[in-house]
Amino acid sequence: xxxxxxxxxxxxxxxxxxxxxxxxxxxxxxxxxxxxxxxxxxxxxxxxxxxxxxxxxxxxxxxxxxxxxxxxxxxxxxxxxxxxxxxxxxxxxxxxxxxxxxxxxxxxxxxxxxxxxxxxxxxxxxxxx
Amino acid sequence: xxxxxxxxxxxxxxxxxxxxxxxxxxxxxxxxxxxxxxxxxxxxxxxxxxxxxxxxxxxxxxxxxxxxxxxxxxxxxxxxxxxxxxxxxxxxxxxxxxxxxxxxxxxxxxxxxxxxxxxxxxxxxxxxxxxxxxxxxxxxxxxxxxxxxxxxxxxxxxxxxxxxxxxxxxxxxxxxxxxxxxxxxxxxxxxxxxxxxxxxxxxxxxxxxxxxxxxxxxxxxxxxxxxxxxxxxxxxxxxxxxxxxxxxxxxxxxxxxxxxxxxxxxxxxxxxxxxxxxxxxxxxxxxxxxxxxxxxxxxxxxxxxxxxxxxxxxxxxxxxxxxxxxxxxxxxxxxxx
Numbered sequence: 001x002x003x004x005x006x007x008x009x010x011x012x013x014x015x016x017x018x019x020x021x022x023x024x025x026x027x028x029x030x031x032x033x034x035x036x037x038x039x040x041x042x043x044x045x046x047x048x049x050x051x052x053x054x055x056x057x058x059x060x061x062x063x064x065x066x067x068x069x070x071x072x073x074x075x076x077x078x079x080x081x082x083x084x085x086x087x088x089x090x091x092x093x094x095x096x097x098x099x100x101x102x103x104x105x106x107x108x109x110x111x112x113x114x115x116x117x118x119x120x121x122x123x124x125x126x127x128x129x
Numbered sequence: 130x131x132x133x134x135x136x137x138x139x140x141x142x143x144x145x146x147x148x149x150x151x152x153x154x155x156x157x158x159x160x161x162x163x164x165x166x167x168x169x170x171x172x173x174x175x176x177x178x179x180x181x182x183x184x185x186x187x188x189x190x191x192x193x194x195x196x197x198x199x200x201x202x203x204x205x206x207x208x209x210x211x212x213x214x215x216x217x218x219x220x221x222x223x224x225x226x227x228x229x230x231x232x233x234x235x236x237x238x239x240x241x242x243x244x245x246x247x248x249x250x251x252x253x254x255x256x257x258x259x260x261x262x263x264x265x266x267x268x269x270x271x272x273x274x275x276x277x278x279x280x281x282x283x284x285x286x287x288x289x290x291x292x293x294x295x296x297x298x299x300x301x302x303x304x305x306x307x308x309x310x311x312x313x314x315x316x317x318x319x320x321x322x323x324x325x326x327x328x329x330x331x332x333x334x335x336x337x338x339x340x341x342x343x344x345x346x347x348x349x350x351x352x353x354x355x356x357x358x359x360x361x362x363x364x365x366x367x368x369x370x371x372x373x374x375x376x377x378x379x380x381x382x383x384x385x386x387x388x389x390x391x392x393x394x395x396x397x398x399x400x401x402x403x404x405x406x407x408x409x410x411x412x413x414x415x416x417x418x419x420x421x422x423x424x425x426x427x428x429x430x431x432x433x434x435x436x437x438x439x440x441x442x443x444x445x446x447x448x449x450x451x452x453x454x455x456x457x458x459x460x461x462x463x464x465x466x
Contacts, residue, residue, distance in 0.1 A: 109463070
C-alpha cells in the first residue's frame with residue numbers, strides 16, 4: 001500500500017532540490033525544461049492532495065441535476081460513473097436541453113463553474129477567480 | 130533535421146542549382162526558437178554568381194517530427210506565401226521549395242529572414258521593444274485589414290479549407306466526438322456559439338494564427354508576420370477574436386490586443402482600413418470561438434502525448450491549459466445567452 005502523504009513529501013522535496021540545487025547550474029534552455037518539470041511535479045502534488053474530493057463533488061452535483069439519489073462511490077467505480085455522467089451532460093448541452101435560463105440551466109452552469117474551479121485548483125491555482 | 134556536414138553539403142548544392150549560382154557556402158545553420166510544429170533554422174549563406182550573388186540571411190522551414198492535423202504541408206504553406214506576396218502583408222518572401230526528403234529529412238522551403246523579435250512574452254512585456262503600444266496596434270490593424278482585403282483565387286488555393294462560424298462549430302464538435310471523454314464546458318461554449326451564430330457572414334482569406342508570438346517587432350514597428358500554416362478562408366473576425374483572446378496576452382491582461390494594446394488602439398484602425406465594423410457582441414463571439422479552438426488544440430496536443438505517439442512533457446502540460454480556457458469560455462458566455 002502506498003502511503004500518499006509520503007508520496008507528496010517526496011515529490012515536494014524532489015521539486016525543491018531540482019529548483020534550488022540543479023536549476024542554478026543550468027543554461028537558459030535547460031532552465032525552461034526544469035521549470036516545466038517543476039510545474040508538472042506541482043500539478044501531481046496538488047492532484048494527490050486533492051484525492052477523490054473533486055470527483056465526489058462533481059458526482060453529487062450531477063446526481064442532483066439528473067435526479068439520482070445520492071450514492072457512495074469510490075475508486076474506479078467513481079471514475080467510470082463520472083465519465084458516463086460527463087458524456088451524458090455533454091450530449092444534453094449540445095442537444096439544447098439546458099438552454100433555458102431556468103433552474104436546470106442554472107444548476108448546469110453552476111456545476112460547470114465548480115468543476116472548472118476544481119480542476120484549476122490542480123492545473124493552475126493562480127487563475128482561480 | 131540534423132545539421133551535419135552531409136546536410137550542409139546537400140543544402141549548398143540545392144541552393145546552387147535553384148539560384149543558378151556557381152558556388153554556395155553555408156556560414157551558419159542553427160535552430161531558431163519556437164515552433165513545436167515546424168522547425169525553423171537560421172541559414173546564412175554566401176552565394177557566388179547568379180541572380181542571388183551576395184550574402185544572405187534566410188530561414189529554412191521544415192516539418193518537426195510532430196505534425197498538427199490542421200496545419201498545411203510545407204509545400205502548401207510555400208504556395209500561400211507566394212500567393213500573398215503581391216499584397217505586401219509583411220510575410221517573409223518564399224525562395225525555393227524542396228520536396229526531396231533526402232536533404233533535410235523531410236520537405237522544406239527557404240524564405241527571407243526578417244529582422245525583429247517575435248517571442249511573445251518579450252513583445253508583450255518589454256517596453257524597450259514596444260515603446261509605443263498604440264503605434265504597434267495600429268500597424269497590426271492595418272496589416273490585418275490588408276490580409277483580409279486580398280483577392281486571392283480560391284481555385285489556385287483549393288487546398289485551403291473554408292470555415293465560417295457554423296462550420297467551425299461542426300469541426301470542433303467532430304473532434305470532441307472522436308475522444309472518449311465528454312467535455313461539457315466546451316460543449317456549453319459551442320452551444321452558445323451555435324445559438325449566437327451570425328445570420329450572415331463575409332468570407333475572406335484569413336491567417337488563422339495572427340497573434341502575439343507570430344509577428345516580428347523591430348524598433349517598435351511591425352516588421353513581419355510569420356506562421357502562415359493555418360491560413361484558410363473564413364470570417365475575417367475570426368482573426369480579430371484570436372488576436373484578442375486571453376490565452377495570447379502573455380500575462381498582460383490589461384491589454385486585450387495580444388497583451389500589447391487596448392481595444393481602442395486597434396479596432397478603429399481596423400474598422401477604418403477594412404470598412405467593416407466590429408461590434409462588442411461580434412468581438413465577444415469570436416473570442417469564444419478562439420478559446421474553444423485553443424481548447425481543442427490543447428486536447429490534440431495532450432492526445433499526442435497520451436496516445437504514445439510522442440511522449441512529451443510540453444505536450445502533457447499543454448493539456449493542463451484546458452481548465453483556464455474553459456474558465457474564460459464560461460465567463461464570456463455567462464449572462465449573454
